Amino acid sequence: MSKPIQRLSMNEETASAGNVKVTRDDWLDAAMDLLVRHGVSEVKILALGSKLNVSRSSFYWYFKSRKDLLNQLLEKWERKNTDVVVRYSEMPAATITEAVCNFFRCIISRDGFDYRLDFAVREWARRDARVRQVIERSDETRHQALTRMFERFGYPPEDADIRARVLYYQQIGYYALELSETLETRVSRVEGYLKCFTGVRPSQQEVDSLIEFARTVERP
Numbered sequence: 001m002s003k004p005i006q007r008l009s010m011n012e013e014t015a016s017a018g019n020v021k022v023t024r025d026d027w028l029d030a031a032m033d034l035l036v037r038h039g040v041s042e043v044k045i046l047a048l049g050s051k052l053n054v055s056r057s058s059f060y061w062y063f064k065s066r067k068d069l070l071n072q073l074l075e076k077w078e079r080k081n082t083d084v085v086v087r088y089s090e091m092p093a094a095t096i097t098e099a100v101c102n103f104f105r106c107i108i109s110r111d112g113f114d115y116r117l118d119f120a121v122r123e124w125a126r127r128d129a130r131v132r133q134v135i136e137r138s139d140e141t142r143h144q145a146l147t148r149m150f151e152r153f154g155y156p157p158e159d160a161d162i163r164a165r166v167l168y169y170q171q172i173g174y175y176a177l178e179l180s181e182t183l184e185t186r187v188s189r190v191e192g193y194l195k196c197f198t199g200v201r202p203s204q205q206e207v208d209s210l211i212e213f214a215r216t217v218e219r220p
Helices: 010-016 024-038 045-052 056-061 066-089 096-108 115-125 129-152 157-176 183-188 190-198 204-218
Strands: none
Touching (some): 024 045, 045 056, 096 157, 096 190, 096 204, 115 129, 157 190, 183 204, 190 204
């Protein structure tokens, strides 16, 4: 039996004809860039259209309104910054110190945690109670993932909870204070940080591997 012909909407016909200059992700990436650089108040349809060099009407191929865009932007932030913390905390590791090294890789990787975006969303939350709730949920999700990471290596629940909090909020606080350190200063503290966060002395191989990764990330 032949399938019935499905008629495309005008937007779908335009997209299928190759007339769409930008994608939904292009709009979201541009919105994210404006959010980070100038704050949520500057994430406006006209500004985005100008940035992407497309007409305002093309915005409505992907979004119902500016509110819809902001909702999807918030969802993308969660996928980018919260999901990546969970994923790295669940990576296989032979020791707890190796597991914490995985978390550090998540923080410093170019494709990992984006602290500038995170603080742009936190600034947004100061003006929007709904966004504040989303941040609180994400912080709890990240904390629980790190707690489970410690529990996998035999830490009692209460100990795992505290160590996860110290690890996570120390890292968030590091960026909140905008501390400026050279790479050499940071890597000189790797072994001490790992021992402090876990109570276990890391192997030299674990330390060297993380330092080499950090040096690779720093290279242009």
